Amino acid sequence: MDEEFSPEYGPRWSDKRVEQMLGALVCAVVGLLLAMIVTVLVRGWPSFAHNGLAWFGPGGSVDEQLNTIFLSGESGAHYVYTFHAWPLIWSTLLIAGGSVFIALFSALFVAVFVVEFAPEWMSNILQPVIRFLASIPSVIYGLIGVLVLVPFIGNHLVTEHQKASVAGVISLSGYSLLAAITVLTVMIAPLMVSIFSDGLRSVKPGWLEGSLALGVNRWRTTWKIGVRTARPAIVAGTVLAVARAIGEAVMLAMISGSVGFAPNPADGAIFIYEPSRPLAPTIVKNIDQLSSPPSNATLFAIATVLLFSAAFLSLTGWAARRAMRKYGAA
Amino acid sequence: MESSLATPPAAPPPGGPQIPSNATKGAVEGSATWRLSDRIGLAICWALGLLFCAIAVAIAVYLFIQGIKYLKPSMLVTPAAAGFSEGETGGFSDAFVGTLIVGVMGMAIALPAGIAIAVWLVEYGRPAALARVTESTIEAIAGIPSIVLALFGTVIFSNTALAFLSRSNEGVVFGRSFFAASAMLSLVALPLIVASVREGLHSIPRHVREASYAVGKTKAATTRRILLPASRPQVATGAMLGLGRIIGDTAIIVVLLGATQNFAPVGGNFPFNYLRGAGTTLTNFVYEASPTGNLNQPQKAYAAAFVLLLMVLALNGAVDIIHRRARKVGTWSS
Numbered sequence: 320m321d322e323e324f325s326p327e328y329g330p331r332w333s334d335k336r337v338e339q340m341l342g343a344l345v346c347a348v349v350g351l352l353l354a355m356i357v358t359v360l361v362r363g364w365p366s367f368a369h370n371g372l373a374w375f376g377p378g379g380s381v382d383e384q385l386n387t388i389f390l391s392g393e394s395g396a397h398y399v400y401t402f403h404a405w406p407l408i409w410s411t412l413l414i415a416g417g418s419v420f421i422a423l424f425s426a427l428f429v430a431v432f433v434v435e436f437a438p439e440w441m442s443n444i445l446q447p448v449i450r451f452l453a454s455i456p457s458v459i460y461g462l463i464g465v466l467v468l469v470p471f472i473g474n475h476l477v478t479e480h481q482k483a484s485v486a487g488v489i490s491l492s493g494y495s496l497l498a499a500i501t502v503l504t505v506m507i508a509p510l511m512v513s514i515f516s517d518g519l520r521s522v523k524p525g526w527l528e529g530s531l532a533l534g535v536n537r538w539r540t541t542w543k544i545g546v547r548t549a550r551p552a553i554v555a556g557t558v559l560a561v562a563r564a565i566g567e568a569v570m571l572a573m574i575s576g577s578v579g580f581a582p583n584p585a586d587g588a589i590f591i592y593e594p595s596r597p598l599a600p601t602i603v604k605n606i607d608q609l610s611s612p613p614s615n616a617t618l619f620a621i622a623t624v625l626l627f628s629a630a631f632l633s634l635t636g637w638a639a640r641r642a643m644r645k646y647g648a649a
Numbered sequence: 650m651e652s653s654l655a656t657p658p659a660a661p662p663p664g665g666p667q668i669p670s671n672a673t674k675g676a677v678e679g680s681a682t683w684r685l686s687d688r689i690g691l692a693i694c695w696a697l698g699l700l701f702c703a704i705a706v707a708i709a710v711y712l713f714i715q716g717i718k719y720l721k722p723s724m725l726v727t728p729a730a731a732g733f734s735e736g737e738t739g740g741f742s743d744a745f746v747g748t749l750i751v752g753v754m755g756m757a758i759a760l761p762a763g764i765a766i767a768v769w770l771v772e773y774g775r776p777a778a779l780a781r782v783t784e785s786t787i788e789a790i791a792g793i794p795s796i797v798l799a800l801f802g803t804v805i806f807s808n809t810a811l812a813f814l815s816r817s818n819e820g821v822v823f824g825r826s827f828f829a830a831s832a833m834l835s836l837v838a839l840p841l842i843v844a845s846v847r848e849g850l851h852s853i854p855r856h857v858r859e860a861s862y863a864v865g866k867t868k869a870a871t872t873r874r875i876l877l878p879a880s881r882p883q884v885a886t887g888a889m890l891g892l893g894r895i896i897g898d899t900a901i902i903v904v905l906l907g908a909t910q911n912f913a914p915v916g917g918n919f920p921f922n923y924l925r926g927a928g929t930t931l932t933n934f935v936y937e938a939s940p941t942g943n944l945n946q947p948q949k950a951y952a953a954a955f956v957l958l959l960m961v962l963a964l965n966g967a968v969d970i971i972h973r974r975a976r977k978v979g980t981w982s983s
Contacts, residue, residue, distance in 0.1 A: 332867070332869050332870070333867065333869070334867045334868045334869050337868070337869040337872075338769075338773050338868075341765050341766075341768060341769035341773060342769060342773070342779070344762065344765050344766065344769070345765075345766055345769050345770075345779065345783050346779070348762070348766065348783070348786060348787075348790075348839075349779075349782055349783060349786045351836075352786050352789060352790060355793075355797075355798075355801045358801060358804050359797065359800065359801060362804065425697050425700075428690075428693055428694050428697045429694070429697050429698055429701060431694060432694035432695070432697070432698045433698070436691060436694055437694075437698060441698065444702060445698055445701065445702065447965075447969075448701055448702050448705040449701065450965060451705050451709070451962075451965065452701065452704065452705050452708075454893050454897075454961050454964070454965055455708065455897075455958065455961065456896070456897030456898075456899070456932055456957060456961065457897065457899060458897070458899045458932045458935045458936050458954070458957075459708075459712070459935065459954045459957060459958060461935075461936070461939065462935055462939050462950055462951070462954050463708060463711070463712075465939050465940055465941055466939070466940065466947055466950075466951075467711070505704055508701075509701075512701075536682065536683050536687065538680070538683055538687040538690060538691060539687065542690075558792070559791070559792065562792040562793075562794070565794065566793070566794020566795065566796065566797070567794075568794065568795070568796040568899075568900045569899040569900050569903065569932075569936055572941070573936070573939055573941045574941075577941070599794055599796050599900075602796050602800065603796060603900060603903060603904075606903065606904050609803060618800065619800060622796070622797045622800045622801075625794050625796070625797050626793060626794075626797050629789070629792045629793055629794060629797075630789060630792075632792065633785075633788055633789055633792050637785075
């Protein structure tokens, strides 16, 4: 109870000192982020330096390359860095792109529904439902995917004929693009809904009323005025969802199939049943190879790609929101 | 069908005076007069809304059934053991305790840091350039995949200067321990806490601060005595959300807590020998016990997932209660 007697504006907690202490902490966090970017880039550099732009290109089997890289580090004779990540990048693009595309449309409709059109009892049910879906840990989604969805796809959706048609190349066991995209959509859509509906709620009522007064019906008003005004929130939610989709590691490691294989759209309908493995799960699956220097560099190179795509995304989102600032809503 | 669904059940009294705030919602233009395309759109809304509910109910009911079927209370007090059948392999007490440890330690770092950053941003925020950079930093941390944070953690904590935080062997620092995992997990929770506390501080009107300055309080004292107590609900909300993310994260645990299913204490005094050692959490256990993991015990994976889900639901409920109580007390504007 010292404080009762010593003045609070005394030297110990003077404003200046508090400001400096807090400022130092803030600088430390900023510095930590910079250190992370630099560290990850520097650690991954050998892999980029050895491969050049071919790092991003196709060529050979990714899994064999990862294995060779690992073994060359163990033997220590001379390090092998050859790595062509295209199947992993392609898988990331397909899975993240597909699920964000589906989630964007459904989340937009659901957000509009929750904010404008749902009767009170319905939105009272939907809001906790969305919060619940958003808070389920990804590993639980992965578990349900691997024990329910994957067997269902493998046993009921993929026909024996389809399995036989690609038997020599890849086995269609249910671990597939379809499973990954479905579960990832369910994971990121609630996130988008909650950000979209915040944006829709902050639209100035006067703007909507103006449109309604002109005789435009509620549906048209919501889409033409409400959704357009809330575009910055839609961009923000989408950016966050894309970042989550690209960075999701464990859930996708469980259900994407964990094969360094590039699904080929030219295969026709079985394309969506083909297994693959995005970038982030590749790190999780090969994490015990960190001790081998060339593997270490390769994994950090993958992390660099993830980190820079996340940074690029938030930059794009920032620029897009800046361009839309005139619409008023946050 | 769709028009009958779309009619709001709570129609306002006919002829009664319209309350302005009701004008956009509930005021009552049925969809019967709309064009077909608009009505199809509304039907899609209903379908997707019901689909979301159905998915949530399916997940919850399925996990509850599986959880109640396979969860035995003894699992929470029996450590995992090696064995050939699900009956021989014990429970997941270490994972359960590990989740608690990681939650407490992560929040012990993230909560003070998050509050401090939010206070600095709202109350001080000078120079303005640093404030902008900090905002972008927090946003960027929210967007960084946790697997990248985990890899960065391996670099930091394998440093020989930090050898006292984990196991080391002939100068090679293992770099995997509760300390390492909690430190990196706190970064996952940080953006949520900062955002929530900021929102709380922003909602306090200026005149409250001015009144405090007028009676001679410093900025620091005002923050500590008035602003932070007043934004307690938001602080608590941020803490709960952050804790939920810490408990639910798997990538950092898999990378930074070591691949064991039991505590692996290292030499030292009591709490520190465990905290310096490797361990496991429920998320890691679920991952390893799923058919794609190393243990492959789906029944126990269900049981552990059920426990994890209950914890997350409890946190959700806490956020709800905090919100409701805060609304009852009222806000500054009223």
